[in-house]
Amino acid sequence: MWQEICQARGPSGTGGHSRQYSRIKILFEKGEGVTDKIWHDISEDSLEVRQSLIEKLNLSELQRRILIENRWLPQAVEGGDWLLIKAEIPSIERRNVHWQGLTILLSKNKVITLHRDELDSEVAERIEAYRPGALSSSLIAATMIQFTVEQYMPILNSIDDVTDQLEDTMIRDPGKHQLQQLFVYKRQLADLRKVILPLMNMLNGLSNGRYSIFDEKCAIYARDSYDYAWRVHELIDTMRDLLTSALDMYLSVVSNRMNDVMKRLTIVTTIFMPMSFLTGLAGMNFSQLPFHSDVMFWITMALLVVLPILMLVYFIRSKWL
Incomplete structure (x- = not known):
């Protein structure tokens, strides 16, 4: 199964970027990447790589502009022989939400992915788990989008656990560091909500047959991802309310302590x-x-x-x- 998947990427270290760019040019010049491979994964995204793809693929003007501008929020644009899908994979680094941009170019029988850094090995494991006859470009794209949506839940679970601990400690001994943590988590939830809404809109289009290039047989995966994203959205709003309540509780506890001091x-x-x-x-x-x-x-x-x-x-x- 994995032999059907071609990964066009340069070696790490000095000269890796230029060699990887040359490899992409060879793929298209020889026809190797246009006829016999399903998935071309490019792990060192750059402007040169995008320009090379624009020159070799039959993309619409809007798709070309999106690739050059490297837009941030999730979206899907169909034109020519390709469906362009933009997604963002979230993670937490130093108390801030870090986004790994993922660009998917989908055709009837091929899928090209562009991203910085390596993708999680779980993506490849999921794709390898499919039956040989069931693997298609749309299925690969749906699997990658499904993996992207699932990365929100561990972040929300972590915030939920810390919020419960904060509520317990704030009642016993409120401090400024707890207030700072509350604002950090509120900012993280705001960042997640900013991305999940356009992601839901994109998934809705994939699931209801808006794009002819996306195989209707894979619409069930898009619907499953949409339902998952909807639950994530609801959970984000719920946790924002919980953090607001925790902030009100902190201010109330501090005010009560101040009143007690003033009374004494x-x-x-x-x-x-x-x-x-x-x-x-x-x-x-x-x-x-x-x-x-x-x-x-x-x-x-x-x-x-x-x-x-x-x-x-x-x-x-x-x-x-």
Whole structure:
């Protein structure tokens, strides 16, 4: 099975890019890549490679412009003998969503894929698992798109697990690092949602027969990917709501702690108010006031001790402390 699949790629290291570009030219000049191979995988995408494909393939003007501009969001454009499919494979790198661009050029009996870096080995394993007679260019393209859609779920599961942990720790000990994590995950979900919506639109077109080049027998795979993408979209919206609720909970916990601190400071201020009044009154230098008496001195000292104790007892009974 794997012998039917031709991989046009240059060796790693010095000179790999130029040799890979030469290999592509040889494929088309000799006719080798046009007649007897099903899948041509180009793992070092570049402007030179795209220009070479434009020169050798019967592409529409819109497809040519998309290839040159290397547009980012998923889309599908049919023209000439080829169907151009753009997809993005997500992954998380350093708290940011990293997108591996995947360009698929599909004809009735061939598929060409362009991307940077190596594809996951699971893609090849899935394609090798098909029966020899069932393998077609549309099936290869549908399998790669299906793999692309499935890469969203591990990211969402990871965010969901961390969100649950954040909610537990925020109640016990809220901190600024938790707030930063919340904003990081909200940004990741926003990035995923930005791509999943056009991806759903593309999958809808593949599943309802909008493109004649895409084999109708493979529409079931596109429908399955569309259903999966729809569940991913719903889960993204649900998790955005959960993160918003977690953010509200964080602000509520911080506000409650601030209110508790203010309450304690208010109690301390309230306790010292009568003491400040008594010390201020007894400290006035007026001979008419009988504070030169020893009895009044001890009465004032007793009040300074008794009043705070009585106030503390009242606050405790009122459950303010």
